[in-house]
Amino acid sequence: MYRNIILTTLLCLLVSACSTRQAGERYSGSTEQRLVTYSIQDMAEQIKSEPLDELANQKVTVESYFLLKNHVTEYAEAKITTALTEEFGSEFISADKIDVGVNPAKYKLKLFFTSLGTDRDSAGLSIPLVDYSDPERSTSINILAVDMYHGISECEYYLMEIASGKIVQEGRLKARVRTDNFTTPFFSFPISDIDD
Numbered sequence: 248m249y250r251n252i253i254l255t256t257l258l259c260l261l262v263s264a265c266s267t268r269q270a271g272e273r274y275s276g277s278t279e280q281r282l283v284t285y286s287i288q289d290m291a292e293q294i295k296s297e298p299l300d301e302l303a304n305q306k307v308t309v310e311s312y313f314l315l316k317n318h319v320t321e322y323a324e325a326k327i328t329t330a331l332t333e334e335f336g337s338e339f340i341s342a343d344k345i346d347v348g349v350n351p352a353k354y355k356l357k358l359f360f361t362s363l364g365t366d367r368d369s370a371g372l373s374i375p376l377v378d379y380s381d382p383e384r385s386t387s388i389n390i391l392a393v394d395m396y397h398g399i400s401e402c403e404y405y406l407m408e409i410a411s412g413k414i415v416q417e418g419r420l421k422a423r424v425r426t427d428n429f430t431t432p433f434f435s436f437p438i439s440d441i442d443d
Contacts, residue, residue: 281441282365282398282424283319289422290400291326295334297418299406302335306352308342308409313360323363323400331356354415355407362401369394389430398424 311324328339340352371392378384399422406416426439 278396278426278441279365279398282396282426283363283400284322284398285424285441286398286400286422287319287323287326287363289424290323290402290420291330293420293422294327294404295330297404297416297420299331299335299416301354301406301408301415302331302337302356304336305354306338306340307331307354307356308340308352309356309358310342311358311360313363319363320360323360323402324358327358327402328356352409355409357405357407359403359405360401361403362399364399366397366399367395368397388432390432392430394428394430396426396428 309324309328311320313320328337331337332339369392372390373387373392374390375387376385378386400420401422402420404418404420405414407414424440426437426441428435428437
């Protein structure tokens with residue numbers, strides 16, 4: 248019985264994974280910035296293929312929402328509106344440039360970002376080396392493992408006709424850009440969507 252408990256505990260230690268996610272105002276390094284901006288770029292490309300023919304040559308206002316109002320949200324909104332202008336010839340009008348009571352736009356596009364950040368995860372077989380004097384310095388030896396580092400952008404959009412107040416189109420966009428690293432004790436190799 249003790250043997251089974253010990254084996255189960257060892258197996259859990261060997262086959263362990265952890266995950267961290269970040270959605271913040273600061274990105275630590277070029278790789279993290281590129282993961283986020285490339286995933287936003289992919290999301291903006293996806294919206295071009297959405298059934299939004301109502302936007303053809305129309306004036307549109309846009310509102311975007313996210314947990315944090317920061318430059319990343321502004322960047323994502325700008326990439327999406329630029330892609331829609333390129334695809335449909337839409338003209339986006341800033342809400343602060345509209346006179347009270349007079350809205351020249353026919354449609355309002357609402358963007359609800361659910362993710363604009365990075366996700367780090369690792370999985371596989373590894374042997375943990377715990378430093379009890381300073382647990383922060385603990386490490387592990389990878390037998391067969393993958394370290395996954397992804398940029399993830401997700402957005403729900405709603406296209407509303409301003410005159411009627413009705414939603415005429417809605418959808419969901421999701422883009423993931425990855426830079427993964429497969430490791431063994433003897434070699435490792437990267438698999439990446441980021442151009443070097």
